[in-house]
Amino acid sequence: MKYPLTIAAIALAALMSPAEAAALKDGGDPLASARWTDMEKTFLAGAPVLFDPRVKVVAPSTAENPMQVPVTVDATALPGIVEVVVFADFNPIVQVLRFFPEEAPAYLGFRVKLQQSSPVRAAVKTSDGVWHVGGTWVNTVGGGCTAPSAAAASPEWQKRLNEVSGRQWSQGPNAGRVRLRIVHPMDTGLVAGTPAFHIEEINFTDTAGRRLMRVQTYEPVSENPVFTLQRGVGGGALEASGRDNNGNLFKARIEQ
Amino acid sequence: MKRLLCLLLVLLAGSLAADDFDYRLVAQPVARDVYVFIGKTEDFDTINGGNIVNTGFIVGTDGIVVIDSGPSLRYGQQMRRAIARVSDKPVLLVINTHHHPDHFLGNQAFADVPIGALADTRQGIARDGDAFAENLFRMSGNWMKGTEVQVPNRTLSAGKLAVAGRSLRLIALDGHTGADLAVFDEQSGTLFAGDLAFNGRAPTTPHAQVAHWLAALDQLEKLTRESDFSVLVPGHGAVTHDAAPIRQTRDWLNWLTASLREAARAGLDMNEVLARPLPPVYDGLPVGAAEYRRSVGHLFPAFEQDALESGR
Numbered sequence: 001m002k003y004p005l006t007i008a009a010i011a012l013a014a015l016m017s018p019a020e021a022a023a024l025k026d027g028g029d030p031l032a033s034a035r036w037t038d039m040e041k042t043f044l045a046g047a048p049v050l051f052d053p054r055v056k057v058v059a060p061s062t063a064e065n066p067m068q069v070p071v072t073v074d075a076t077a078l079p080g081i082v083e084v085v086v087f088a089d090f091n092p093i094v095q096v097l098r099f100f101p102e103e104a105p106a107y108l109g110f111r112v113k114l115q116q117s118s119p120v121r122a123a124v125k126t127s128d129g130v131w132h133v134g135g136t137w138v139n140t141v142g143g144g145c146t147a148p149s150a151a152a153a154s155p156e157w158q159k160r161l162n163e164v165s166g167r168q169w170s171q172g173p174n175a176g177r178v179r180l181r182i183v184h185p186m187d188t189g190l191v192a193g194t195p196a197f198h199i200e201e202i203n204f205t206d207t208a209g210r211r212l213m214r215v216q217t218y219e220p221v222s223e224n225p226v227f228t229l230q231r232g233v234g235g236g237a238l239e240a241s242g243r244d245n246n247g248n249l250f251k252a253r254i255e256q
Numbered sequence: 257m258k259r260l261l262c263l264l265l266v267l268l269a270g271s272l273a274a275d276d277f278d279y280r281l282v283a284q285p286v287a288r289d290v291y292v293f294i295g296k297t298e299d300f301d302t303i304n305g306g307n308i309v310n311t312g313f314i315v316g317t318d319g320i321v322v323i324d325s326g327p328s329l330r331y332g333q334q335m336r337r338a339i340a341r342v343s344d345k346p347v348l349l350v351i352n353t354h355h356h357p358d359h360f361l362g363n364q365a366f367a368d369v370p371i372g373a374l375a376d377t378r379q380g381i382a383r384d385g386d387a388f389a390e391n392l393f394r395m396s397g398n399w400m401k402g403t404e405v406q407v408p409n410r411t412l413s414a415g416k417l418a419v420a421g422r423s424l425r426l427i428a429l430d431g432h433t434g435a436d437l438a439v440f441d442e443q444s445g446t447l448f449a450g451d452l453a454f455n456g457r458a459p460t461t462p463h464a465q466v467a468h469w470l471a472a473l474d475q476l477e478k479l480t481r482e483s484d485f486s487v488l489v490p491g492h493g494a495v496t497h498d499a500a501p502i503r504q505t506r507d508w509l510n511w512l513t514a515s516l517r518e519a520a521r522a523g524l525d526m527n528e529v530l531a532r533p534l535p536p537v538y539d540g541l542p543v544g545a546a547e548y549r550r551s552v553g554h555l556f557p558a559f560e561q562d563a564l565e566s567g568r
Contacts, residue, residue, distance in 0.1 A: 058527045059527065060527070060530055060549070063553075064549065064550045064552075064553035064554070065553045065554070068526075068553065068557065070525065070526035070527045070530070071527075072525055072527045072528075109525040109526075109527065111526065141391065141394065165561070165564040165565040166564055167523070167563065167564050167566075169522075169523040172522060172523075173522070174522060174523035174524065177523045179523055179525070179560075179564060180564065181560070181561060181564050181565075224557075224561075226526075226557075226560060226564075228523075228525040
């Protein structure tokens, strides 16, 4: 395993600035998490792994609200991306989401529930089979996964379940950006008496039917999830469609 | 030698833990027979022990009214001793202005006295008190030892309250939390504004309804224009003889909400909003950057929802 990994590191280093190449690591978790070995086995088994500064994971070092910790994954500096998996080492449910940036840049903003302080990581698989890993520690007082959703306390959400509100920005500093919010309790199943109930898949397509991005979401994604994508300007309307684990479908058009 | 070493270690440990858990509360007179204990304009930590809040008391003809009881059992006990150094009259009533923990966790030291609060404040303390206390144990450490929630046992409502030979005007407002009680002592013209007003410290917003808060500030400012107004005691920060803390709090809330609304409309993600620097006018404002970041967590999702829903 060691040999091809080093080859990959050298090949990558040739394409990078000296500072970035120096930051590349093919062993030893830079976040020094006791759970790293397990994470590697669970998500990245059998493939070469590089800790890569080109995988940017932005999150607050201290999360005020563990139910809504903002996370932005930006892997747009990496070419040939196949898949991105996001996980939090110390969460009771570690897998947060996966996304497959097909026609859209590998950029996704979202929010997660954290039960306790944990690394939040993105592992990015490139077409050469290498996993590029970035991440950051988030400190929190916890409670995010075993606290009931606000929706669980109020029947109102049922009327609006899977309602999508979204917007595209075609001007200004954020031109080319898409943001959307979906009404959903995203119950983890960890609260007694409340079964897991969450959105499982979201597809973003353009008016020509081309898929820009596919996102698989799991229990730790926050209630009423909000997503931020970069799709570029001039692409026209966007369709967001998907389903939750109870088979409820949604489809919404986000005009440009 | 070994013994000497042990002794040295004990001495060293003793000096490191020199903490005597003494808040060093000194009652400061702000008007005739009206005193306050002024806390630091900081966040809770293991050095200040949670003494970041203003509490006070009014000495009437036949007893004493206490306004807010501080962040811990120890604070409550020390406060009661400090009050006794000023007057030997009995404490007849403790008022909790709202359900935030730095204002009621000293209640235990007044368990033998009626403790009054607005109905929603009583409910809020019963509902969230334990979680708040747990959080303060985490932030202030051993200063919290022995602290347990003592829920107010008397419901107060808006209007005149005659107590301890004093006439208090109770003003029931909301916005900082779901129920914020301001207390105006008519005899001395002292307005205890609770956490509706912050002075020289960024306001906190975990349970804020900003529109209601702004309306409450207007009402309080009107009161400061009455001829019998003399002193304003904010929930945090220095006492004033004018409405400056009210205006300061209003300015912060207006800036904060305008900034979050504009950010949501411009399409910013929460992480980008968190990363924004404060405007120069708030450079050096105690806990300004920290409270801004907390407030983004509390308030931004609603502005975001508005911006996204208006785009449909």
